[in-house]
Structures are given as C-alpha cells and as structure tokens.
Amino acid sequence: MAFQKTKTPMREQEPEERIKNFDEVPFGYSDQEAVVEAERCLQCEHQPCVEGCPVHVPIPQFIQAILDGDVVEANQIIKSKNNLPAVCGRVCPQEEQCEKVCVMGIKNEPVAIGRLERYVADYNMEAGTDKSSPAELEKMAIPELEGKKVAVIGAGPAGLTAAADLAKYGFDVTIFEALHDTGGVLRYGIPEFRLPKDIVDREVEAIKDLGVEIRLNVVVGKTMTVDELFEQGYEAMFIGVGAGLPRFLNIPGENLNGVYSANEFLTRVNLMKAFKYPEYKTPVVVGDKVAVVGAGNVAMDSARTAKRLGAEDVYIVYRRASEQMPARSEEIHHAEEEGIEFKLLNNPVAIHGKDGRVNKMECFKMKLGEKDDSGRRRPLPIDDSNWMLDVDTVIIAIGQNPNPLLTSNTKDIETKSWGGIKVNEDQETSRKGVYAGGDVVTGAATVIKAMGAGKTAAENIKNDLLNKSKK
Amino acid sequence: MYEILEKEVLAPTIKKLKVKAPLIAKKTEPGNFIILRVDEKGERIPLTVADYERETGIISIIFQEVGYSTKLLGKMDKGDYIQDIVGPLGHHIEMEGYNKVVLLGGGSGTALLYPKVRGFYEQGAEVISITGARTKNLIILEDELNEYSDRVYIATDDGSYGHHGFVTEILKDLLEDEDDIDLVVAIGPVPMMKAVADMTEEYGIETIVSLNTIMVDGTGMCGACRVTVGGERKFTCVDGPAFDAHQVDFEELMNRLNFYQNEEDLVHYKEVEEDN
Numbered sequence: 145m146a147f148q149k150t151k152t153p154m155r156e157q158e159p160e161e162r163i164k165n166f167d168e169v170p171f172g173y174s175d176q177e178a179v180v181e182a183e184r185c186l187q188c189e190h191q192p193c194v195e196g197c198p199v200h201v202p203i204p205q206f207i208q209a210i211l212d213g214d215v216v217e218a219n220q221i222i223k224s225k226n227n228l229p230a231v232c233g234r235v236c237p238q239e240e241q242c243e244k245v246c247v248m249g250i251k252n253e254p255v256a257i258g259r260l261e262r263y264v265a266d267y268n269m270e271a272g273t274d275k276s277s278p279a280e281l282e283k284m285a286i287p288e289l290e291g292k293k294v295a296v297i298g299a300g301p302a303g304l305t306a307a308a309d310l311a312k313y314g315f316d317v318t319i320f321e322a323l324h325d326t327g328g329v330l331r332y333g334i335p336e337f338r339l340p341k342d343i344v345d346r347e348v349e350a351i352k353d354l355g356v357e358i359r360l361n362v363v364v365g366k367t368m369t370v371d372e373l374f375e376q377g378y379e380a381m382f383i384g385v386g387a388g389l390p391r392f393l394n395i396p397g398e399n400l401n402g403v404y405s406a407n408e409f410l411t412r413v414n415l416m417k418a419f420k421y422p423e424y425k426t427p428v429v430v431g432d433k434v435a436v437v438g439a440g441n442v443a444m445d446s447a448r449t450a451k452r453l454g455a456e457d458v459y460i461v462y463r464r465a466s467e468q469m470p471a472r473s474e475e476i477h478h479a480e481e482e483g484i485e486f487k488l489l490n491n492p493v494a495i496h497g498k499d500g501r502v503n504k505m506e507c508f509k510m511k512l513g514e515k516d517d518s519g520r521r522r523p524l525p526i527d528d529s530n531w532m533l534d535v536d537t538v539i540i541a542i543g544q545n546p547n548p549l550l551t552s553n554t555k556d557i558e559t560k561s562w563g564g565i566k567v568n569e570d571q572e573t574s575r576k577g578v579y580a581g582g583d584v585v586t587g588a589a590t591v592i593k594a595m596g597a598g599k600t601a602a603e604n605i606k607n608d609l610l611n612k613s614k615k
Numbered sequence: 616m617y618e619i620l621e622k623e624v625l626a627p628t629i630k631k632l633k634v635k636a637p638l639i640a641k642k643t644e645p646g647n648f649i650i651l652r653v654d655e656k657g658e659r660i661p662l663t664v665a666d667y668e669r670e671t672g673i674i675s676i677i678f679q680e681v682g683y684s685t686k687l688l689g690k691m692d693k694g695d696y697i698q699d700i701v702g703p704l705g706h707h708i709e710m711e712g713y714n715k716v717v718l719l720g721g722g723s724g725t726a727l728l729y730p731k732v733r734g735f736y737e738q739g740a741e742v743i744s745i746t747g748a749r750t751k752n753l754i755i756l757e758d759e760l761n762e763y764s765d766r767v768y769i770a771t772d773d774g775s776y777g778h779h780g781f782v783t784e785i786l787k788d789l790l791e792d793e794d795d796i797d798l799v800v801a802i803g804p805v806p807m808m809k810a811v812a813d814m815t816e817e818y819g820i821e822t823i824v825s826l827n828t829i830m831v832d833g834t835g836m837c838g839a840c841r842v843t844v845g846g847e848r849k850f851t852c853v854d855g856p857a858f859d860a861h862q863v864d865f866e867e868l869m870n871r872l873n874f875y876q877n878e879e880d881l882v883h884y885k886e887v888e889e890d891n
Binding site for chain 1: 639642658659700701831838839842873875
C-alpha cells in the first residue's frame with residue numbers, strides 16, 4: 145500500500161465563521177484520522193524525533209500505541225515525559241522540533257506529531273483517563289524524598305512541569321502564583337481560540353492530583369520572600385516567573401489612550417475574559433482600525449483577538465520582511481485567512497493622537513541591508529518614506545523582558561544585563577538550592593522550552609536533595 | 616477567599632472593611648496597596664491598605680464607591696468573602712529624615728493618606744493633616760487624623776464644616792506662615808494633586824503624590840498604569856504608587872484615567888442602578 149505523502153488534514157472552523165467567536169479554530173482528529181496519520185510513522189530505529197523534542201517524549205512508541213488501538217497507553221507514554229500534552233499538542237512549534245527532524249519529512253511532509261499528541265490528550269481527557277497511572281507514578285517515586293518540601297514560584301508551563309515531576313519523585317510541592325489563576329502565559333497570554341482554558345484547567349487538575357498544592361495570590365518578593373520560604377522549611381526552590389515585563393517602542397505618543405502593550409490587551413481578554421464583557425466586568429476598548437506592532441506569535445494572537453472583538457481593519461506592522469517573521473507559519477497562515485493585513489518593512493516612529501486618543505501611526509518604509517547579530521538582514525529606513533496609517537488602537541507586541549519583581553527583592557540571585565536570571569547547565573542559580581527556568585532565564589521563548597527547563601531543574605533538585613539526604 | 620470581619624460606613628459612599636489577610640498584614644508598610652477581585656467575574660482593582668494589624672492578620676481597606684466594582688464591594692457585609700486579594704504591592708513611602716510634614720487628603724484620598732499620617736507621626740515628625748471634601752458628611756477619619764497629627768485642618772467646598780474652600784488654600788497659608796515644612800504629601804483627585812504640586816514648587820518644598828491609575832495585574836506585567844515622571848516611563852504599580860509630584864505629567868495621567876470612562880458610564884453604572 146502506498147503511504148500518504150502529506151499530513152492528514154485537521155478540520156477547522158471556516159475563517160468567516162471563526163472571526164465571530166472565540167472557540168478553538170481546529171477541531172482535532174477523529175479516531176479514524178488519527179489512525180491514518182499514525183500509519184505514516186516509519187517507526188525508525190534511531191528516532192530523531194525524540195531527540196528533537198525538548199522533553200524527549202517517546203514519540204514512535206505513543207504512535208504505535210495508537211495503531212495498537214490503545215490510546216490510553218499512548219497517553220501514559222506521553223505523560224511519562226510531558227506533563228501538559230493537551231497544551232503541547234496545540235501550541236508547540238513542532239515544525240521547529242520533532243517534526244523538523246522526522247525522517248518522513250525528508251521527502252514528504254513529516255508525520256503530524258503535534259496533531260497526534262493533541263488527539264491522544266483530548267481522547268483521554270474526554271474518557272477521564274488523563275491522569276498518570278499508579279504504575280507510572282511508582283516508577284518515578286523515591287521513598288527517601290517523601291515529605292521533603294520544595295517550593296515552585298510561578299504556575300506557568302515551567303513551574304507546572306517542575307512541580308509535576310517533583311511531586312512524582314515524592315516531594316511535598318507547593319506552587320506560589322502571583323495571579324488569581326494558574327497557567328501563567330497559558331492563561332493570560334494565549335487566547336481561547338488557540339488554547340481553550342478548560343484544557344488548561346484540566347491539565348492543572350491532573351497536576352494537583354499528584355499532590356501539588358497551589359497557592360494563588362502570592363507574589364514572591366512581596367507577599368513572601370525567598371528567605372522566608374527557606375525558613376519555612378522548603379529545601380529547594382524553582383523560579384519560573386516568566387517574562388512578564390512588556391517592552392515598548394520608546395517613540396512619541398506611546399502613552400496615548402488606545403495604545404496597549406500586548407500583555408495588557410491579551411490579559412484583559414484572556415485572564416479577565418473581557419471578550420465576555422459585560423458578563424465579566426473587565427472592559428477592553430477595541431476600535432475599528434487596529435495596528436499590531438511586531439510579528440511573533442503574541443502579535444498574531446493580538447491581531448486575531450482584535451478581529452474577533454469586532455475591529456474592521458487589523459494590521460500587522462513589522463519592520464522586517466515576511467520570511468523573518470518570528471511567528472509560527474501556522475499562526476501567520478491563520479491570521480492571513482482571517483483577513484489580517486500585513487504591512488511589512490514598515491517601522492513605526494511616532495503615534496499621533498487627537499483629544500488624547502490615538503488616530504494615526506507614523507511609519508518609515510524599510511529595506512533590508514546586511515545581516516545583523518541575529519543572522520537576519522538588518523532593516524534600514526528609506527529616506528523621506530514616512531507615511532501615516534489611520535488607526536484608533538495600537539498594540540505593541542515586540543517582546544517581553546523578565547519581570548524584575550522577584551529578583552530585585554531577593555539577595556544573591558544574579559541576573560544578566562537584560563534581567564534574565566543566570567543559571568548553570570543544571571538550571572541552578574547563583575544561590576544554592578534555588579533553580580530557575582523558562583522565560584525568566586531565556587527571555588520570551590516557547591512553552592516547551594520552558595517545560596524542558598522545568599524538567600531539568602526538577603531532576604537536579606532531586607539529585608541534589610538525594611545526595612544531601614545520603615550524607 | 617478572604618473573610619470580611621467588620622464593615623463601617625464612613626460617609627454615604629465611603630466604606631471601610633476589615634478583612635482577614637494575614638500574609639498581607641504581616642508585610643504591609645504605609646503606601647503599599649493591594650489588588651482585589653470581588654468575585655469570579657470581577658475586575659482586578661487596586662486599593663490602598665488603610666491600616667494593618669500584624670498580630671491579628673487583619674487589614675483595613677477604605678474605598679469610595681465610584682464604579683461598578685467598588686459599588687459591589689460596598690454592598691458586601693460582615694461574614695461575606697472577597698474572592699481574591701493580593702499584596703502588598705508597590706513601594707512603601709520612605710519616612711525617615713523629615714521633621715515637619717504636611718499631608719493633604721481630598722475626598723476618599725484621606726483614606727489613602729491616613730496610613731502615611733500615622734507613619735510619619737510614629738516616626739516622630741511633626742505632622743499637620745489637612746482633609747477636605749465637598750460637604751461635612753463626606754469628611755472621614757477625623758478622629759484618626761486627630762490621634763496621629765499635631766494639627767488637623769478641615770475644609771469643605773460648601774463651608775458646612777471647617778474652612779469654606781479648598782485644602783490648597785489652607786496649605787497656601789501654612790506655606791506662607793511656616794518656613795520649616797520639609798515635606799508635603801498630597802493624595803486625592805488629580806486636579807487637587809496638581810494644584811498642590813504647582814504651589815509647593817514655587818516654595819521649593821519636596822512633595823510626594825500617590826497615584827491611583829488604571830491597573831490590571833499590579834505586578835509590572837501589563838503597563839496599563841504607565842505614567843510619565845521626569846520624562847521617563849514609569850509603572851505606577853512597581854515603580855510607585857508614590858512619585859515626586861514636581862516630576863509627574865498630570866495632564867497625561869488625567870487623560871489616561873478617562874480612557875474607560877465610557878464603558879463605566881454605559882454599562883457599569885446602569886447595571887448597578889438596575890440592581891438597586
């Protein structure tokens with residue numbers, strides 16, 4: 145039988161429909177579609193996909209379990225390495241990781257590993273079999289570690305992953321979260337139509353079931369300090385507080401009304417559910433003409449959110465060219481389908497207003513010059529090319545820096561010049577027993593990289609405390 | 616969930632709640648604030664901690680009912696629970712090194728002023744408090760101010776109590792008569808804080824204002840609270856809420872405070888009225 149050369153397509157909401165709602169865009173595979181796609185896996189012996197995955201999910205094995213008709217087992221295989229499969233199946237950049245090195249992908253399209261992961265996770269959530277099995281947990285448990293306290297700061301992807309693994313080892317784990325809800329960027333950043341919040345809830349529930357306690361509304365650095373946590377008997381700590389400090393353009397007019405950081409805009413809509421205003425009481429003002437500055441995933445999320453909130457014209461304004469956009473191609477494609485207009489090679493230099501509200505954004509047209517430090521061709525302004533874009537809302541989505549709230553209030557944790565926490569290859573900071581990972585270390589990166597760091601830290605905390613208890 | 620242990624109506628639209636929040640009570644210093652969410656669907660709103668008892672783990676919040684959420688909070692009673700409270704947030708005010716301090720509070724701003732009055736008094740500074748409101752029954756915390764001030768002046772717009780006029784007029788007289796004032800603290804409506812800042816600048820006296828901007832997270836994440844201070848962008852939540860009054864761009868602040876006014880007017884007020 146000839147194999148299928150392309151990925152089994154995933155059905156999704158039509159663009160003209162979905163821009164009127166916040167429901168998830170793709171529907172996920174049916175059982176039959178999943179099997180058809182699973183059959184495409186070559187089950188190669190050297191398994192490059194596993195190496196391509198930051199948390200080393202045994203990919204061919206879980207795909208084989210789908211083919212064997214045991215989707216519950218498939219989930220256990222994924223969960224042995226990945227504590228948030230339903231999240232990763234949706235938001236991981238598989239095209240940069242596992243699918244990039246898939247042998248099938250050399251001549252054809254790679255196996256749709258992400259879609260299969262999502263299928264397995266959703267199937268098990270639906271069936272109520274999404275928790276780690278006792279057998280799986282027994283494998284990881286270490287009796288000597290039982291009852292030892294470890295604190296995790298931040299309930300985002302890095303913290304949740306670290307907490308889950310630490311709990312599986314046997315530690316008594318408490319997560320301290322500054323916001324009133326869990327998930328970090330999964331909750332406040334990624335919109336409902338890309339990652340439904342009941343999926344996040346479900347994943348968090350599974351982690352709580354491992355015995356992890358989550359304390360909301362605690363800002364470590366303010367409500368409590370790292371020193372106090374040590375005094376309370378926590379023997380080690382993992383910091384995963386993310387990159388929450390929004391960057392601005394530093395151009396005139398940025399404090400006019402109608403100018404948002406992407407963080408503010410998305411937090412209002414996602415965490416505070418402004419898309420259900422006035423049922424939920426947090427408002428968000430979106431005009432008719434919205435410019436989103438930047439071209440990463442956060443920019444695409446902001447643009448697509450603005451569209452769904454009723455904006456007529458939504459623009460992505462980006463100073464570089466199309467091939468340099470940092471967003472996933474899938475997200476760019478979705479944005480294009482939804483009628484987002486791309487104003488590439490345009491650099492905003494000023495925001496103009498009337499009566500305190502934005503009404504125009506002034507841009508310079510750009511051209512590409514030599515390669516810069518990032519390996520991308522540097523955008524250069526074209527003389528006298530400035531022009532005005534009519535807008536009533538501007539969303540700045542040019543990245544975030546690590547939030548300094550914790551580090552500025554904690555002794556002995558060294559940071560880099562841009563605020564990232566310094567760690568060694570074990571994810572340990574300059575302070576003994578304090579580990580860190582995720583965006584607070586790397587600057588804004590991906591969910592899965594943060595999870596990988598959380599995993600590494602958990603393992604090293606385990607080794608560290610195990611050695612200590614043996615002394 | 617945070618239990619309301621006591622409720623007191625200080626003026627028709629100004630209420631005080633004592634709430635059990637031990638971690639916050641333990642850490643709060645004058646000038647810190649909290650963010651609360653009344654219920655599951657509520658906004659996150661910033662409120663100054665008016666008072667705190669470290670031993671009992673109780674904090675007091677005083678607020679004026681100005682929008683949907685504060686009105687909803689005002690309807691809550693002893694025994695009710697507030698969904699979320701997080702804090703203490705922001706920097707507290709540095710109180711050491713001042714000998715004679717004038718503190719002005721306008722309207723419910725007096726509630727925010729009170730912990731600073733007490734703080735400076737307990738530091739040993741000579742404290743002069745000036746509180747003002749539209750009319751007599753809106754004057755709050757008079758007893759508390761008396762307890763922790765060397766002198767208290769009161770002003771009402773309609774002359775029903777104390778000086779007939781504005782708090783700034785009393786300040787003007789003090790600045791004229793007494794040349795040993797080394798700090799002025801003003802908390803209240805933006806026009807009042809701006810007027811104070813303009814006045815004290817002429818006299819070259821250090822002045823602090825505490826800003827009540829729009830906020831969402833309160834931890835430096837969203838930037839909704841950004842203000843221009845000395846030509847630089849500052850976040851009120853993590854860099855403030857107190858700033859050098861002579862450096863604050865009040866015009867911009869006023870504009871930003873009005874951004875959500877339509878939403879408040881159109882939906883929030885209507886809903887509350889319908890409930891009533």
